Amino acid sequence: MTVTDEDPVDRGVSPNSHDALRRALTMISGKWKLEILWLLYHRTHRFGELLKTIHGVSQHVLTKQLRELEADGLITRKIYAEVPPRVEYSMTDATRELEPTIQSLMLWWENHGSNTRGT
């Protein structure tokens, strides 16, 4: 320990780690992203399914969030060139490996976070 206020390395991370962290958080901080990922953890979903299942989200926003998740490599978008268009979204390896972290956060929340400002 002996953290002399000048020793940036002590937990095995670089000084700018919080910066990378912020980006990581941003990737999953969209209002519906967690719910989307959650559904995709179970199985592949079509756009319409997501729209129906996630109550309260509009196509516009859902599309946007999906696009962002895709750009961040968190989900895969597969388009079927059929007459009634069909698009399926599924998770990626990255998403799957993220799950333990999510679990970790959830556990923490249950222990410490849920009893503060309940706004």
Next chain:
Amino acid sequence: MTVTDEDPVDRGVSPNSHDALRRALTMISGKWKLEILWLLYHRTHRFGELLKTIHGVSQHVLTKQLRELEADGLITRKIYAEVPPRVEYSMTDATRELEPTIQSLMLWWENHGSNTRGT
């Protein structure tokens, strides 16, 4: 509302977990919160120290983020009734226990997140 057509898979979580999760994420999603927490992991800091160390943040915003963190029980604010006002911020138990989760997220980022958009 419960999950609809899929089996209650269970990764040890309740149906509405994504909701709680979002709140947990929100708690640490402020633009400077991670950096603040990071500094407080090392040691207690005064307001002025944080303001100087965290480049780019204004008093206004820093104050706001600190207030939010405090309201969420992530930091402690101690005021010394001295002539030159002194206020010290330090982390709480909750914060300390959150660290592994943060580490987990960081590791994930290094493995999967850093090679997508953003560089």
Next chain:
DNA sequence: CTGGATCCCCCAGGATACTG
């Protein structure tokens, strides 16, 4: 069915100035 294009609202966050 999927998902653009528009318009709107709200608020986190930035800049600046003023006090106890």
Next chain:
DNA sequence: CAGTATCCTGGGGGATCCAG
């Protein structure tokens, strides 16, 4: 030194309509 009080802007997210 620490913290308010204003004012301002960008962008996330909502609603609605149009299109391939």
